[in-house]
Amino acid sequence: MDNSPNVAAAGAADDPETVEITDSGASLMTDAERRERQIRRVVGVIVAVTVLSLNFEQIQLLTGPNRSVLIQATVTGILIGGVYGLVSMGLTLIYGVLHIINFAQGALMTVGMYSAFSLVSRFGFDPYATVVFTVAFLFVIGAIVQGLLLNRIMKESLEKQLLLTLGLSVFLENVLLLLFSPTPRAVQLPYARGSTSVFGITVEWPFQVFGAVASLPRTIAFFGAMALAGLLFLLLQRTSLGVRIRSVADNPRGAALVGIDVQRTYILVFGLGAACVGAAGALVLPFLSLEPTTGESFNVIAFVVVVLGGMGNVVGAILGGLIIGLTQQIGGIIFTGQSNLLGVFVVFVLVLFLRPNGLLGRAH
Amino acid sequence: MQETLQRRLSGIDVNSRAIILIGLAALFVPQFAAGSNLDVATRIVLFAALSSAWNIMAGYAGLFSFGHAAFFGIGAYATAYLLAVQGISPVVGLVVGAIGGALFGLLLGYLTFRYKLRGAYFVLTTFAFAEMLYLIAMKFSPINGAVGLRVPIRREESWWWMQFAPNSPNYFYLMLIYLLITLVAINMLMRSRTGQYIVAVRDDEDAASALGINPLRSRLIAVAWSGALTAAGGTFYFQYLFFIEPPLAFGPNISVEILLPGVIGGMGTFWGPLVGSGLLIILGELTTSFVRQPPEFLSFLQGRSGLDLALYGALLIGIIMFLPRGVYGTLAHRWEVRRERQVHRAEASSRDGMKEQRDD
Amino acid sequence: MLKVDGLKAGYGGLTILQGLTLEIAQGEIVALIGANGAGKTTALNTISGVVSRTSGTIEFEGESIADLQPHQIVRRGIVQVPEGRELFGSLSVAENLRMGATTLPRDQFDATLAEVHEIFPVLAERSNQFASTMSGGQQQMLAIGRALMARPTLLLMDEPSLGLAPKLVMQVFETVERVRRAGLTVLIVEQNAARTLEISDRAYVLESGEVALTGTGKDLLDDERVQRAYLGM
Numbered sequence: 001m002d003n004s005p006n007v008a009a010a011g012a013a014d015d016p017e018t019v020e021i022t023d024s025g026a027s028l029m030t031d032a033e034r035r036e037r038q039i040r041r042v043v044g045v046i047v048a049v050t051v052l053s054l055n056f057e058q059i060q061l062l063t064g065p066n067r068s069v070l071i072q073a074t075v076t077g078i079l080i081g082g083v084y085g086l087v088s089m090g091l092t093l094i095y096g097v098l099h100i101i102n103f104a105q106g107a108l109m110t111v112g113m114y115s116a117f118s119l120v121s122r123f124g125f126d127p128y129a130t131v132v133f134t135v136a137f138l139f140v141i142g143a144i145v146q147g148l149l150l151n152r153i154m155k156e157s158l159e160k161q162l163l164l165t166l167g168l169s170v171f172l173e174n175v176l177l178l179l180f181s182p183t184p185r186a187v188q189l190p191y192a193r194g195s196t197s198v199f200g201i202t203v204e205w206p207f208q209v210f211g212a213v214a215s216l217p218r219t220i221a222f223f224g225a226m227a228l229a230g231l232l233f234l235l236l237q238r239t240s241l242g243v244r245i246r247s248v249a250d251n252p253r254g255a256a257l258v259g260i261d262v263q264r265t266y267i268l269v270f271g272l273g274a275a276c277v278g279a280a281g282a283l284v285l286p287f288l289s290l291e292p293t294t295g296e297s298f299n300v301i302a303f304v305v306v307v308l309g310g311m312g313n314v315v316g317a318i319l320g321g322l323i324i325g326l327t328q329q330i331g332g333i334i335f336t337g338q339s340n341l342l343g344v345f346v347v348f349v350l351v352l353f354l355r356p357n358g359l360l361g362r363a364h
Numbered sequence: 365m366q367e368t369l370q371r372r373l374s375g376i377d378v379n380s381r382a383i384i385l386i387g388l389a390a391l392f393v394p395q396f397a398a399g400s401n402l403d404v405a406t407r408i409v410l411f412a413a414l415s416s417a418w419n420i421m422a423g424y425a426g427l428f429s430f431g432h433a434a435f436f437g438i439g440a441y442a443t444a445y446l447l448a449v450q451g452i453s454p455v456v457g458l459v460v461g462a463i464g465g466a467l468f469g470l471l472l473g474y475l476t477f478r479y480k481l482r483g484a485y486f487v488l489t490t491f492a493f494a495e496m497l498y499l500i501a502m503k504f505s506p507i508n509g510a511v512g513l514r515v516p517i518r519r520e521e522s523w524w525w526m527q528f529a530p531n532s533p534n535y536f537y538l539m540l541i542y543l544l545i546t547l548v549a550i551n552m553l554m555r556s557r558t559g560q561y562i563v564a565v566r567d568d569e570d571a572a573s574a575l576g577i578n579p580l581r582s583r584l585i586a587v588a589w590s591g592a593l594t595a596a597g598g599t600f601y602f603q604y605l606f607f608i609e610p611p612l613a614f615g616p617n618i619s620v621e622i623l624l625p626g627v628i629g630g631m632g633t634f635w636g637p638l639v640g641s642g643l644l645i646i647l648g649e650l651t652t653s654f655v656r657q658p659p660e661f662l663s664f665l666q667g668r669s670g671l672d673l674a675l676y677g678a679l680l681i682g683i684i685m686f687l688p689r690g691v692y693g694t695l696a697h698r699w700e701v702r703r704e705r706q707v708h709r710a711e712a713s714s715r716d717g718m719k720e721q722r723d724d
Numbered sequence: 725m726l727k728v729d730g731l732k733a734g735y736g737g738l739t740i741l742q743g744l745t746l747e748i749a750q751g752e753i754v755a756l757i758g759a760n761g762a763g764k765t766t767a768l769n770t771i772s773g774v775v776s777r778t779s780g781t782i783e784f785e786g787e788s789i790a791d792l793q794p795h796q797i798v799r800r801g802i803v804q805v806p807e808g809r810e811l812f813g814s815l816s817v818a819e820n821l822r823m824g825a826t827t828l829p830r831d832q833f834d835a836t837l838a839e840v841h842e843i844f845p846v847l848a849e850r851s852n853q854f855a856s857t858m859s860g861g862q863q864q865m866l867a868i869g870r871a872l873m874a875r876p877t878l879l880l881m882d883e884p885s886l887g888l889a890p891k892l893v894m895q896v897f898e899t900v901e902r903v904r905r906a907g908l909t910v911l912i913v914e915q916n917a918a919r920t921l922e923i924s925d926r927a928y929v930l931e932s933g934e935v936a937l938t939g940t941g942k943d944l945l946d947d948e949r950v951q952r953a954y955l956g957m
Contacts, residue, residue: 167676348488
């Protein structure tokens with residue numbers, strides 16, 4: 001009998017529909033049948049429209065000798081998707097336990113990036129060595145935010161909590177703007193070109209795979225993000241702290257009655273969620289340009305990922321991150337001339353309407 | 365937070381009286397304010413109207429929108445396109461934009477109702493819709509994509525073309541007309557039976573349905589009005605700024621600028637958005653002049669941008685924590701409570717009076 | 725052991741308890757019976773710290789516990805088996821029990837778990853099963869077992885027999901007696917007044933937030949008013 005990696009409660013308070021009292025979910029209700037058919041129809045229409053709207057050039061791109069463009073998109077998409085997964089994992093963890101939509105997730109990531117940047121430019125740290133610091137620093141910030149601010153309004157409406165995190169986001173972003181000015185910053189990785197040896201195998205960077213190129217910093221970011229996500233997952237599944245967090249997510253009332261200090265658990269969880277983006281920020285610094293608004297795009301994407309994966313579902317966040325990373329890159333090819341976010345938002349809207357519980361959430 | 369007491373005074377109601385008074389008083393503003401001060405006043409009036417329009421949906425109907433930029437941008441671009449590309453008067457653009465805003469609102473309202481998108485999901489949907497319009501607008505060549513559109517300069521002032529001399533007080537009056545019409549519309553809507561239905565559906569949709577109120581219809585009316593009035597603001601904004609581009613029209617910044625006054629002032633109250641708008645914009649001005657010439661020990665702040673917004677963020681946090689009903693909302697609530705206590709006391713003493721009579 | 729005096733408490737603006745006074749001595753089984761809305765659950769929740777009191781006192785072993793947080797109350801030794809069980813549905817039986825032992829010193833965990841498994845063998849059998857997939861009766865066993873994992877000195881039970889088949893109801897009451905024999909003090913709230921009064925040493929009848937009647941279990945069973953109002957005679 002496997003333990004579900006779900007952090008979400010068995011009856012999430014924000015279900016678009018009231019939870020049906022069926023026993024195993026296998027019972028077919030007419031609503032579900034109708035939905036299935038609807039989904040199939042809409043997916044069919046979308047595929048048809050997409051295929052028909054692709055002109056000849058684009059079809060060549062995808063299948064012909066220029067397949068490498070598609071492969072490159074796939075590689076880039078998966079690599080960045082790993083980072084999206086880590087960012088979203090923090091967001092979904094916060095939502096699953098606290099039922100708070102943390103609009104400041106992106107801004108916190110930017111704080112992480114600027115902290116890492118300061119350490120690198122001021123003290124000459126290796127960018128990846130700063131991860132330890134940013135994780136700890138953002139954990140503390142998250143804990144303080146929850147302890148001082150959010151814990152007081154846990155009983156208020158969802159909009160109020162969202163507005164508070166929005167206010168925090170605006171505040172953080174503009175404090176960064178004040179401190180660092182809008183000038184874009186960047187950090188170079190001195191060993192991005194060259195070779196490294198791992199377990200006796202020598203690898204040349206940038207790495208060539210199937211005709212596509214993967215840069216060292218992006219690859220490190222991917223594996224780093226996956227490793228940290230795995231650690232967080234193990235923490236939630238195997239440690240007693242993790243069981244405690246999942247208990248509070250499942251039933252805060254029951255948790256209080258069992259002797260768990262729920263307020264303190266909230267503080268810990270928000271800290272963990274912030275620590276995720278602290279790490280992500282340090283990981284992306286070597287290959288992204290840094291401005292006070294850099295975190296904004298991660299913020300938006302994280303919301304799409306969380307809804308796609310199922311709000312509160314940490315495995316769904318990882319999966320969703322990879323899918324959205326792919327969607328972004330491949331969508332950028334298919335919808336030539338449009339922003340690569342458009343495909344992402346199309347997916348977002350589709351998920352919201354057709355399967356708001358996400359891929360790994362319970363069926364509608 | 366909620367205005368449950370309707371004042372049925374004979375003749376004109378309190379809100380209408382206040383609107384008339386404010387309108388009359390505001391006529392004199394350009395006498396006392398000019399140049400940048402008049403610009404501040406104009407912006408206060410504009411965002412008071414925009415936020416009030418937002419308030420119909422978020423405050424009275426309980427549908428918190430985080431993507432009102434969608435409506436705003438539709439109005440702005442409708443006018444911009446008709447004027448800059450087709451040479452048609454912005455008055456026409458105003459009407460077209462408002463209709464467009466209403467239609468988009470109906471679409472949003474219907475889809476979210478049909479697919480039961482509530483709470484967090486509703487908020488995210490409004491955000492997604494605005495973002496999609498932004499992304500599409502950026503690459504949509506008929507409206508010049510990322511470059512944006514400009515108001516073609518005319519030689520004479522004209523109300524029909526909504527264009528005046530750069531320092532003309534008429535821009536202020538234009539926004540004032542917009543605000544007054546918006547307030548009158550909201551007042552009429554919320555005092556009508558439809559308005560009461562809207563609030564009833566917000567408070568308890570199931571109970572309202574059980575009473576025979578159609579929740580979809582209430583929602584659609586609220587969203588359509590909100591969308592139309594917000595789109596109208598987009599038109600006026602374009603005419604005032606002489607310029608529009610996708611980030612300005614559809615970006616999350618404008619969505620936040622529209623909702624902040626309502627939240628700070630008090631969602632679901634009539635005067636909240638106006639109070640909030642005044643507070644925020646004046647605070648912004650004070651901050652800007654502070655940053656221009658900061659005191660010695662803060663000299664590193666000189667000329668930097670971001671302080672005003674950082675303060676907005678902090679203010680928003682403070683309001684949520686300590687005055688969740690908003691500045692005006694909290695005051696209105698206290699007056700309400702005090703009046704109810706007086707009524708109670710009056711009832712109690714009259715009861716005692718009657719009791720005494722019986723005991724005789 | 726537990727002394728409640730003039731306790732007033734409620735939710736929002738509504739006061740439910742209008743001045744509750746009761747006492748529980750060590751080793752007793754005390755019942756709290758009364759109609760729906762009389763305040764029985766509110767009473768337990770106030771003792772557990774979930775609901776704040778507006779006035780009155782609550783003393784446990786000589787110390788006031790009236791303004792403590794719920795998790796602090798558990799640490800003092802008072803554990804509630806709440807109405808509706810409030811289990812962790814997405815967690816396994818073993819994890820639920822483990823959480824029950826949150827306040828227990830780690831070295832006592834294994835022994836306590838063994839004891840709970842002995843009382844409720846079904847929990848040992850289904851250790852890895854999700855709590856939400858168990859039957860009503862099994863869930864009740866888990867709820868009680870989880871509460872026992874904290875080694876409480878005072879056990880509060882809110883409607884433990886609610887919704888259970890007669891055979892399971894019997895099991896529940898047997899467990900209550902067994903638990904008392906092991907040294908626990910029990911305050912039990914029930915609508916099933918007859919069975920509860922039979923096993924109780926003393927009982928309180930709650931009406932409109934106040935104590936209307938009190939006496940030994942047997943006395944109240946024989947009381948005419950109780951018989952008419954709560955025993956369906």
